Amino acid sequence: MNYESKNPNYKHIILAKFEKNIFSHHIGFNLTRVDPGIIEGELHIQKIHEQQNGMIHGGVTSTLADIVMGFAAYSLVAEGEGTVTSDLKVAYLRPGKGVKLLAKGRVIKPGNMLYYCESDIICIDQLGTETLIARGYSTMCAIKSKGD
Numbered sequence: 001m002n003y004e005s006k007n008p009n010y011k012h013i014i015l016a017k018f019e020k021n022i023f024s025h026h027i028g029f030n031l032t033r034v035d036p037g038i039i040e041g042e043l044h045i046q047k048i049h050e051q052q053n054g055m056i057h058g059g060v061t062s063t064l065a066d067i068v069m070g071f072a073a074y075s076l077v078a079e080g081e082g083t084v085t086s087d088l089k090v091a092y093l094r095p096g097k098g099v100k101l102l103a104k105g106r107v108i109k110p111g112n113m114l115y116y117c118e119s120d121i122i123c124i125d126q127l128g129t130e131t132l133i134a135r136g137y138s139t140m141c142a143i144k145s146k147g148d
Contacts, residue, residue, distance in 0.1 A: 001037060001106070001107070001108070002036075002037075003036045003037035003076055003107060003110060004036055005036040005075055005076050005077075006076060006077060006078040006079070006081075007077065007078055007079045007081075009079065010034075010036065010074075010075045010076075011034050011075075014031075014034050014039075014071055014074060014075060015031070015034065017071075017074070018031055018071070021067075023063075024067060027043065027048075027049070027060065027063065028043050028044060028046065028049075029041055029042070029043045029063075029064060029067065029103075030042060030043070031071075034071070034075065035075070036075050036076060037072055037075060037076055037106055037107040037110070038072060038075075038104075038105070038106050038107075039067075039068045039069075039071040039072045039075065039104075039105045039106075040068065040102065040103065040104045040105070041064070041067070041068060041102075041103050042100055042101065042102050042103070043060075043064065043100065043101045043103070044099065044100055045096075045098060045099055045100060045101060045123075049101075054097065055095040055096055055097055056095075056096030056097070056101065056123065056133065058090070058092060060101075061090060061092065061096065061101075061121050061133065061134045062088070062090045062134075062136065064101060064103035064119075064121055065088070065090050065103065065105070065119040065121055065134065065136030065138070066085055066088055066136070066138065067103065067105075068103045068104060068105025068119050069085075069088075069105040069106075069117035069118070069119050069136060069138045069140065070083055070084075070085060070105075070117075070138070070140055071105065072105040072106055072107050072115075072117050072119075072140075073107055073110075073115035073117055073140035073142075074140075075107075076107060076110050076115065077115075077142045078142075080144065080145055081142045081143065081144060081145055082142070082143050082144075082145040083115065083140040083141065083142055083143065084140070084141050084143055085138055085139075085140060085141075086114070086138075086139040086140060086141040087138060087139040088136065088137075088138045089136065089137045089138070090134055090135070090136045090137075091134060091135050091136075091137075092133070092134050093132060093133055093134055093135065094123075094131055094132070094133045095133065096121075096123040096131075096133040096134075097123065097125065098123040098124050098125040098126065098131075099124060099125065099126055100123070100124040101121060101122065101123055101124070102120075102121070102122040102124065102130070103119060103120075103121050103122075104119060104120045104121075104122070105117060105118075105119040105136075106118060106119070112142070113141060113142050114139055114140070114141055114142075115139070115140040115141075115142070116137075116138075116139055116140075117136075117137070117138045117139075117140055118135065118136060118137050118138075119135065119136040119137075119138075120132055120134075120135055120136075121133055121134040121135070121136070
């Protein structure tokens with residue numbers, strides 16, 4: 001799906017906002033793609049991302065889904081607007097064990113106020129095999145931004 005942003009400066013604004021996202025940096029998540037309606041990023045898996053059985057913690061998975069879907073919606077809103085998560089659902093499909101997580105978020109239906117999004121969370125193992133471990137769905141709500 002090809003969308004056009006309502007804000008010609010969306011990429012610069014998203015990168016600046018992401019730079020201030022302390023939690024994303026704390027867990028080691030980085031953006032790798034910023035296009036209208038599409039955001040992607042990656043996280044190199046460390047022990048802090050695992051739960052007690054050595055698998056990726058569900059909270060890490062849902063956090064990545066929320067980040068990429070939120071910024072995917074944010075890439076389409078008008079200047080002076082932001083987005084917040086109105087609804088979030090994550091379907092955990094397989095356990096995650098590996099060296100890297102890829103998070104791919106996309107808007108599937110934009111609106112004036114609500115943006116329906118989905119995401120894929122993919123785990124890459126030591127051999128480079130990619131496994132879809134979760135799919136996220138969200139409704140993002142456009143709000144007036146309070147500026148920086």
